[in-house]
Amino acid sequence: MPPDTRSRIVFAAMELFWEKGYSSTSVADLLKRADVNAGSLYHFFPGKQDVLIAVLEAYRDGIGPMLLEPAWRGIGDPIEKVFALLARYRKLIVQTECTYGCPVGSVALELHEPDPVVRELLAANFRGWIDAIRDCLVQAGPRLPLGLDRTALAEFVLTTMEGGVMQARTFRDVTSFDRSVAQLRAYFERLERDAASESRPERPRATAARKTKPRGRR
Amino acid sequence: MPPDTRSRIVFAAMELFWEKGYSSTSVADLLKRADVNAGSLYHFFPGKQDVLIAVLEAYRDGIGPMLLEPAWRGIGDPIEKVFALLARYRKLIVQTECTYGCPVGSVALELHEPDPVVRELLAANFRGWIDAIRDCLVQAGPRLPLGLDRTALAEFVLTTMEGGVMQARTFRDVTSFDRSVAQLRAYFERLERDAASESRPERPRATAARKTKPRGRR
DNA sequence: TAGTCTCTTGAACGATCGTTCAAGTAACAT
DNA sequence: ATGTTACTTGAACGATCGTTCAAGAGACTA
Numbered sequence: 143m144p145p146d147t148r149s150r151i152v153f154a155a156m157e158l159f160w161e162k163g164y165s166s167t168s169v170a171d172l173l174k175r176a177d178v179n180a181g182s183l184y185h186f187f188p189g190k191q192d193v194l195i196a197v198l199e200a201y202r203d204g205i206g207p208m209l210l211e212p213a214w215r216g217i218g219d220p221i222e223k224v225f226a227l228l229a230r231y232r233k234l235i236v237q238t239e240c241t242y243g244c245p246v247g248s249v250a251l252e253l254h255e256p257d258p259v260v261r262e263l264l265a266a267n268f269r270g271w272i273d274a275i276r277d278c279l280v281q282a283g284p285r286l287p288l289g290l291d292r293t294a295l296a297e298f299v300l301t302t303m304e305g306g307v308m309q310a311r312t313f314r315d316v317t318s319f320d321r322s323v324a325q326l327r328a329y330f331e332r333l334e335r336d337a338a339s340e341s342r343p344e345r346p347r348a349t350a351a352r353k354t355k356p357r358g359r360r
Numbered sequence: 361m362p363p364d365t366r367s368r369i370v371f372a373a374m375e376l377f378w379e380k381g382y383s384s385t386s387v388a389d390l391l392k393r394a395d396v397n398a399g400s401l402y403h404f405f406p407g408k409q410d411v412l413i414a415v416l417e418a419y420r421d422g423i424g425p426m427l428l429e430p431a432w433r434g435i436g437d438p439i440e441k442v443f444a445l446l447a448r449y450r451k452l453i454v455q456t457e458c459t460y461g462c463p464v465g466s467v468a469l470e471l472h473e474p475d476p477v478v479r480e481l482l483a484a485n486f487r488g489w490i491d492a493i494r495d496c497l498v499q500a501g502p503r504l505p506l507g508l509d510r511t512a513l514a515e516f517v518l519t520t521m522e523g524g525v526m527q528a529r530t531f532r533d534v535t536s537f538d539r540s541v542a543q544l545r546a547y548f549e550r551l552e553r554d555a556a557s558e559s560r561p562e563r564p565r566a567t568a569a570r571k572t573k574p575r576g577r578r
Numbered sequence: 579t580a581g582t583c584t585c586t587t588g589a590a591c592g593a594t595c596g597t598t599c600a601a602g603t604a605a606c607a608t
Numbered sequence: 609a610t611g612t613t614a615c616t617t618g619a620a621c622g623a624t625c626g627t628t629c630a631a632g633a634g635a636c637t638a
Contacts, residue, residue: 162472163383165383165384241472247526248469248470250526250530251465251469251470251526252381252469254381254384254459254461255380255459261530261532264530265530265531268530268531293539294540294542295543297527298539298544301520301527301540301543302516303523304523304526305518305519305521305523305526306519306523308465308468308469308519308522309486309515309518309519309522311468311469312479312482312483312486313486314479318515321509321512321515321516322512322515322519325512325515326516328547329546329550332547332550
């Protein structure tokens with residue numbers, strides 16, 4: 143059974159917005175790629191922007207099944223999951239010969255005064271990504287310092303991914319991405335090391351466990 | 361003495377490309393902002409893209425005097441310089457009510473198949489930024505671990521800035537940026553701590569100084 | 579004064595933009 | 609059979625896109 147017209151339009155839009163960006167993709171481009179006439183598109187969507195909205199909704203709903211699940215297949219360790227996801231993006235960068243741009247991030251930077259609906263969807267996409275990473279970090283439990291803000295670190299992982307992708311594309315070189323991920327890995331190693339020495343507090347060093355202010359109970 | 365026509369065009373383009381992006385800025389927008397006629401623009405520039413090139417050249421040449429120097433005024437500590445620069449961007453984010461986007465990064469993500477000249481200029485802008493940070497990190501000398509790749513860490517700082525700016529804009533909230541910078545600061549603190557315990561090697565812990573492979577000479 | 583050069587004027591061009599809509603087709607209900 | 613609904617067709621619209629260019633203005637040289 144062939145996909146229906148609406149789905150074909152959304153699918154074509156996902157491809158094109160990712161390849162050329164939103165504003166550089168014309169409705170004519172969309173029509174040609176989806177093999178559809180203008181009237182059909184405007185039967186399902188009030189306008190071009192509503193196609194973008196559908197695309198962002200599809201991305202938002204696809205984060206789990208389309209992105210995280212394949213990236214995490216066979217990986218149990220929650221911290222390795224974080225880096226497996228980054229490895230997934232690395233693969234995309236390589237596959238596209240360093241022209242990959244996060245489809246959400248690109249639109250986020252491209253639209254300077256986005257419609258509130260679009261902006262909320264961009265935020266929802268980022269939130270979904272961050273929440274998934276945060277869950278990993280929470281799952282890592284005492285392997286990370288007690289006082290560490292898991293959400294903040296998850297945001298930092300997204301920051302690293304987006305910033306790394308941008309540099310890889312600008313320099314047309316994955317090593318920019320690799321080096322940023324390596325720095326993030328080094329940070330994680332130090333966090334884990336700190337958490338380890340935190341759990342068995344052998345000789346509390348002067349400034350060692352500053353942020354881990356003594357908890358009220360326990 | 362009023363600025364000449366060419367300068368007015370470049371200046372207007374810097375404003376507009378930053379406000380609305382390159383492709384969303386029409387030549388008509390440029391003409392109006394610069395108060396110039398089409399013929400004048402096309403007398404100085406073969407086309408719209410060449411205005412972008414002039415803008416990127418101006419940015420590239422302005423990194424020192426326009427960005428670093430004011431950000432570092434009165435700051436001697438090389439590591440504080442790094443965070444002073446990030447604080448500078450924070451100020452821009454706040455001033456623009458979280459609509460700020462790095463003008464270089466935005467164009468880098470916006471142009472999907474950029475002209476080689478444009479791409480090289482984008483890379484040159486990033487390189488200038490990274491080199492300035494790397495100089496700080498080199499200047500920090502033994503306060504950072506010996507074996508640490510200064511260039512990689514400088515790239516990571518840029519990654520943090522670009523990723524943080526993107527999130528701040530998407531969420532319309534500086535705290536996304538702040539939290540990423542805080543994570544970077546936490547990383548730096550741990551690097552400094554490691555470097556400190558590296559210089560006076562009291563009881564080398566099992567896995568402590570792995571990357572610092574013994575240097576051949578010295 | 580005439581000639582040359584640099585820069586400005588602004589109407590106009592063809593292409594492409596997002597969008598509209600009257601007409602038509604096919605499936606289903608009555 | 610007839611009306612209703614859901615969808616498709618594709619020509620056409622006005623607006624805007626980046627760009628062109630013949631004509632002119634002003635300053636300097638010969």
